[in-house]
Amino acid sequence: MIRRQRWLGPAMFMPAVIYILALVGVPFVMAFLYSVSDAKVGSVSYHFVGLQNFVSILHNPAFLRALQDSFVFTITSQVLVLIGANILALSLKEAFPGRRFFRFLILLPWVAPVSIGSLGWKWILDSLYSVISWVLVRFHLVNQYDTPMWLGEPKLAMMSVILVHTWHMLPFATVILLAGLTAIPKDIPEAAAVDGAGFFRTTFQITIPMMLPIINVAVLFGAIFTFTDMTVIYILTRGGPYDTTQVIPTEAFFTGILGSDLAEGAAISIFLVPLLIIAAYIALRSAHRAEVT
Amino acid sequence: MAVVETRKLTKVFKRGNVGAVVNVDLQSREGEFLVLLGPSGSGKTTLLRMIAGLEEPTSGEILIGGKLVNDLTPRERGIAMVFQSYALYPHLSVFKNIVFPLKAQGMPKERRQKQAEWAASLLGIQHLFDRKPRELSGGERQRVALARAIVREPSLFLLDEPLSNLDAKLRASAREELEQFQKRIGTTAIYVTHDQVEAMAMGDRVVVMSQGAVRQIGTPADVYDEPADTFVATFLGSPPMNILPGPDVIVGFRPEHFLPPGVAERMGEHISFGFQISHGEYLGAERVLYGTIAGGAFDGRKAVSRIPATHAVSLPDGSLQTFAVALGDVKFFDPGTEKRTSPRSIPA
Numbered sequence: 062m063i064r065r066q067r068w069l070g071p072a073m074f075m076p077a078v079i080y081i082l083a084l085v086g087v088p089f090v091m092a093f094l095y096s097v098s099d100a101k102v103g104s105v106s107y108h109f110v111g112l113q114n115f116v117s118i119l120h121n122p123a124f125l126r127a128l129q130d131s132f133v134f135t136i137t138s139q140v141l142v143l144i145g146a147n148i149l150a151l152s153l154k155e156a157f158p159g160r161r162f163f164r165f166l167i168l169l170p171w172v173a174p175v176s177i178g179s180l181g182w183k184w185i186l187d188s189l190y191s192v193i194s195w196v197l198v199r200f201h202l203v204n205q206y207d208t209p210m211w212l213g214e215p216k217l218a219m220m221s222v223i224l225v226h227t228w229h230m231l232p233f234a235t236v237i238l239l240a241g242l243t244a245i246p247k248d249i250p251e252a253a254a255v256d257g258a259g260f261f262r263t264t265f266q267i268t269i270p271m272m273l274p275i276i277n278v279a280v281l282f283g284a285i286f287t288f289t290d291m292t293v294i295y296i297l298t299r300g301g302p303y304d305t306t307q308v309i310p311t312e313a314f315f316t317g318i319l320g321s322d323l324a325e326g327a328a329i330s331i332f333l334v335p336l337l338i339i340a341a342y343i344a345l346r347s348a349h350r351a352e353v354t
Numbered sequence: 355m356a357v358v359e360t361r362k363l364t365k366v367f368k369r370g371n372v373g374a375v376v377n378v379d380l381q382s383r384e385g386e387f388l389v390l391l392g393p394s395g396s397g398k399t400t401l402l403r404m405i406a407g408l409e410e411p412t413s414g415e416i417l418i419g420g421k422l423v424n425d426l427t428p429r430e431r432g433i434a435m436v437f438q439s440y441a442l443y444p445h446l447s448v449f450k451n452i453v454f455p456l457k458a459q460g461m462p463k464e465r466r467q468k469q470a471e472w473a474a475s476l477l478g479i480q481h482l483f484d485r486k487p488r489e490l491s492g493g494e495r496q497r498v499a500l501a502r503a504i505v506r507e508p509s510l511f512l513l514d515e516p517l518s519n520l521d522a523k524l525r526a527s528a529r530e531e532l533e534q535f536q537k538r539i540g541t542t543a544i545y546v547t548h549d550q551v552e553a554m555a556m557g558d559r560v561v562v563m564s565q566g567a568v569r570q571i572g573t574p575a576d577v578y579d580e581p582a583d584t585f586v587a588t589f590l591g592s593p594p595m596n597i598l599p600g601p602d603v604i605v606g607f608r609p610e611h612f613l614p615p616g617v618a619e620r621m622g623e624h625i626s627f628g629f630q631i632s633h634g635e636y637l638g639a640e641r642v643l644y645g646t647i648a649g650g651a652f653d654g655r656k657a658v659s660r661i662p663a664t665h666a667v668s669l670p671d672g673s674l675q676t677f678a679v680a681l682g683d684v685k686f687f688d689p690g691t692e693k694r695t696s697p698r699s700i701p702a
């Protein structure tokens with residue numbers, strides 16, 4: 062019995078270990094090895110160059126710009142997601158006819174492949190056929206012959222990718238916050254009502270503070286995901302115009318894969334890893350705390 | 355001032371279903387401790403929640419201090435409520451929990467502080483001000499909930515089974531404390547419980563409810579000694595009243611009035627029954643005997659007798675004895691409606 066157990070346990074968890082090593086560990090180590098080398102696409106040579114790639118990207122204005130934009134992109138979209146998800150979760154908590162249908166609708170952007178959603182947005186934000194511009198023209202808010210270039214002007218392009226990414230991230234955060242909201246015992250808001258608190262006092266002094274641990278989880282996971290995701294930007298702007306919507310993941314992709322400079326791409330992509338590990342650690346810790354209380 | 359009145363108050367949760375509360379007419383008196391007593395599902399909590407404004411009545415009227423409050427929100431009703439779970443705000447310190455209702459009122463900070471200290475001193479919890487609810491024991495939480503309720507000196511005090519989360523030992527002392535406390539502040543209180551001992555011990559008057567309807571309102575002595583129907587008779591008392599259905603009348607008497615030979619003779623006018631004892635329980639202060647009536651119109655009906663341990667009569671299991679009840683202790687109920695009727699002659 063005891064002898065059999067000695068190999069049975071390891072045998073049972075080995076697939077998980079292999080999976081993590083092969084699909085997470087190896088690529089991560091490779092990326093790290095590439096970032097301290099002169100590896101290029103199409104060449105098998107490997108020379109250790111130390112931190113030269115990191116020094117090089119820190120002197121590259123395009124990278125610094127992407128780094129800055131990454132923060133703008135992530136922070137702005139997460140703030141918007143946080144506000145939107147709170148409003149949605151609070152309004153979807155109450156029972157009303159058609160609530161299930163609305164909850165389903167909210168989930169759609171998350172369930173649909175992001176590429177399809179973003180393609181839809183590409184048309185909505187098109188320079189010629191934009192339905193938003195059309196509406197603005199009809200209401201005489203913009204000149205018919207000088208419609209906004211939603212994806213063609215630096216500020217508008219950044220705004221557009223942030224909004225589309227927010228649209229994409231909103232359902233996930235809403236679902237998490239809804240879960241947090243339903244976990245609050247019914248007695249608590251009722252006690253607040255009897256204690257004389259109105260809607261705003263109950264929301265801001267009772268409900269939201271009680272949801273804080275779960276809000277932390279939603280924001281940190283959302284932020285990590287946003288920092289590392291490039292889908293929306295890749296489909297809508299490819300980092301343009303003039304690299305004004307370039308973020309770290311797209312910069313790494315364009316440099317390392319399309320630009321063939323594997324080493325520098327790797328350096329760019331792992332530049333934020335320490336920061337993200339700290340964020341992930343905090344996220345997991347607050348997720349754990351949210352579970353206990 | 356704060357007399358609560360309900361008129362034909364009804365709550366139906368799902369259309370077509372029977373009501374959770376049906377046509378309840380209730381009137382509390384100034385400064386009274388009114389207990390709503392009933393088994394679970396009797397509608398007592400729903401009734402309380404309607405008075406609090408947390409549940410909308412299907413029909414009927416609620417008046418507080420003579421003013422119709424049906425359309426007022428809980429905050430406009432000037433009431434305070436203690437929940438079964440206490441519903442303390444877990445992220446706020448005890449002090450912040452207590453001043454929360456005052457902040458909602460917009461009371462200035464210094465007065466808040468003073469008021470909170472007053473409420474806390476009444477309950478002896480000033481030393482807990484900086485703690486969070488999760489760091490408190492059950493009894494301490496209950497006191498904080500009470501302090502939060504009285505801090506703004508409400509005109510009416512609603513309590514929903516506030517002792518049910520305490521362990522048995524603590525419950526007895528908390529019960530007494532709560533009762534004294536209410537007398538001291540003199541605020542009208544409506545208290546919901548399913549525990550008859552709590553109801554009897556604390557209530558100035560007890561409202562016995564069953565299936566959404568009020569069965570009887572009266573002082574603890576009223577509802578115990580003069581039950582209005584067989585439900586009240588059997589719900590109160592442990593063991594409950596003996597109910598003996600006869601051909602045209604239901605006869606009821608309390609186990610402690612069903613007494614053995616030697617005692618019965620001293621009672622004056624009384625009725626005797628043959629009592630076949632099946633088994634007895636010795637409970638220290640008293641003995642409880644279970645058995646059946648033998649002979650007469652109630653032959654074979656179950657009956658229970660409760661005898662103080664000081665009556666050291668030998669009453670072995672399986673023996674047939676002659677027990678008796680004083681005539682004044684026998685209650686009569688109508689077999690059709692199960693309501694009390696006037697005394698009749700007992701069928702032989």
